[in-house]
Amino acid sequence: MCRARATDHLHRLQTVYDERFAREYGPWRPVVGDVADKFLACGVLEHGFARIRCDACTHEYLLAFSCKCRYFCPSCHAKRVAIWTQWLDTTLLAPVPHRQVVLTIPKRLRAYCLYRRRLLGDIARIAARTVTAAIRALTGERELAVGIAACLQTHGSRANWHPHLHLLITDGGFRPDGTFVAWPVHDTARLTEAFRRAVLRLFVRLELFDEDQAAGMLTWPHSGFHAHTAVRVPEDDRAFATRLARYCARNPVALERLTYDRTAQAVTYRSDKSEGPTAGTETADPLEFLARVLVHIPDKGHVTTRYHGWYANRPRGMRDKAAPAAADGPPAIVPAPRLAPTEASRRWAALLQQIFEVDPLACPSCHGAMRIVAFITQTAVIDQILTHLRTRAATAAHAGARSPPSTRARPSRGTSRASRPSADAPTPP
Numbered sequence: 001m002c003r004a005r006a007t008d009h010l011h012r013l014q015t016v017y018d019e020r021f022a023r024e025y026g027p028w029r030p031v032v033g034d035v036a037d038k039f040l041a042c043g044v045l046e047h048g049f050a051r052i053r054c055d056a057c058t059h060e061y062l063l064a065f066s067c068k069c070r071y072f073c074p075s076c077h078a079k080r081v082a083i084w085t086q087w088l089d090t091t092l093l094a095p096v097p098h099r100q101v102v103l104t105i106p107k108r109l110r111a112y113c114l115y116r117r118r119l120l121g122d123i124a125r126i127a128a129r130t131v132t133a134a135i136r137a138l139t140g141e142r143e144l145a146v147g148i149a150a151c152l153q154t155h156g157s158r159a160n161w162h163p164h165l166h167l168l169i170t171d172g173g174f175r176p177d178g179t180f181v182a183w184p185v186h187d188t189a190r191l192t193e194a195f196r197r198a199v200l201r202l203f204v205r206l207e208l209f210d211e212d213q214a215a216g217m218l219t220w221p222h223s224g225f226h227a228h229t230a231v232r233v234p235e236d237d238r239a240f241a242t243r244l245a246r247y248c249a250r251n252p253v254a255l256e257r258l259t260y261d262r263t264a265q266a267v268t269y270r271s272d273k274s275e276g277p278t279a280g281t282e283t284a285d286p287l288e289f290l291a292r293v294l295v296h297i298p299d300k301g302h303v304t305t306r307y308h309g310w311y312a313n314r315p316r317g318m319r320d321k322a323a324p325a326a327a328d329g330p331p332a333i334v335p336a337p338r339l340a341p342t343e344a345s346r347r348w349a350a351l352l353q354q355i356f357e358v359d360p361l362a363c364p365s366c367h368g369a370m371r372i373v374a375f376i377t378q379t380a381v382i383d384q385i386l387t388h389l390r391t392r393a394a395t396a397a398h399a400g401a402r403s404p405p406s407t408r409a410r411p412s413r414g415t416s417r418a419s420r421p422s423a424d425a426p427t428p429p
Helices: 003-020 030-041 074-092 107-115 119-139 188-205 211-218 238-248 286-294 313-322 341-346 348-356 379-399
Strands: 049-054 060-064 098-104 147-155 161-170 172-174 180-182 226-233 258-261 266-270 281-284 305-309 370-376
Touching: 003 030, 003 286, 030 286, 074 238, 098 119, 098 238, 107 119, 107 161, 107 188, 119 147, 119 161, 119 172, 119 188, 119 305, 147 238, 161 172, 161 238, 188 211, 188 226, 226 238, 266 286, 281 286, 370 379
Parallel strands: none
Antiparallel strands: 049 060, 049 370, 098 161, 098 226, 147 161, 147 305, 172 180, 258 266, 266 281
16 A cells, blocks of 8 residues: 555544444544654655765765654564564573463453553463463472563454464573573463463452453353463574564564555455464455554553563563672573663664665665765755755756666665665655
């Protein structure tokens, strides 16, 4: 769907949302309008850009600013995930086996998470306590600390509202001396039952259910709760761990599975499942599809990735302070090479190359190093530069001369569709 069409559809959606979609997707939230406006300006040169120049051959191009929005803009969310997974690999994940645990809740409870979005954070804390208790009980060691990174997902295979949890956990726990003890048995049935009872107790405590309703749900033969623990990550397969983390924190919409028919004014979205009730494709009205996607935008300040146990912030800080003193004690887990998150953020060029297979600071003419020479944000200056470039391009085309330098870096072979060059609006990092 082109940006002009998206602009028209987003503006029309705001006028009809309360009447057509509020009942199914909840009320229109201010954060949705803010994110939509930023997305429409993402990658558009008229809203500001950086001038990047090669000192060796003076080649120069313009790079538009990005919106940096999460769970809506595909390219900006991909950059966020790339920074996060790099931090996981270099700083957080211990060199021990890990396992993915996916926990789902029944449809009856999902609507509560739509209107009380922070409820999913409470469920994530319950999930962390349940998994930790299961590992401690099965190993017989009450002081084990389990490392848990929890991703709170709200979307299903067709971008539908389907809140659930992806936990990337250590496949076992750490003793106080740093010794790692493996998780011996993965009993998903008992884990599911423990999670179900804990969640229902939470709903009773929050007065969303009463005792009779919770007891009635315990009698259901198919409860709707489910735990999946089959995916294991070996301790030496860091690449698989980061790929799994990217999957856990992925964007609600995959552009390669989406098509837009301008003539029919219809969006077709293909599921990532090959079988089951959510497999196949679904065609929807553009406003319907946008309403479905916008519901996944988190509120401002809402944390969608949480850390528990061995990976929680406080225990990690305490271990870092105690590391010199513990050098003479029992052998501890060898930490991975560390890279501060701030430093990872500064290396945006390497991250962009990882995502789109293009290095924006490599000169396409001489392969030398390019640098940012200015950030252009004033409207008058933006208009003057763009008018000059377009006039020069029109003059050169009329005279039969070759085209002026591109307004963005030349993509390398294999560049994804999201990073293809555009004369007026190059894709943001």
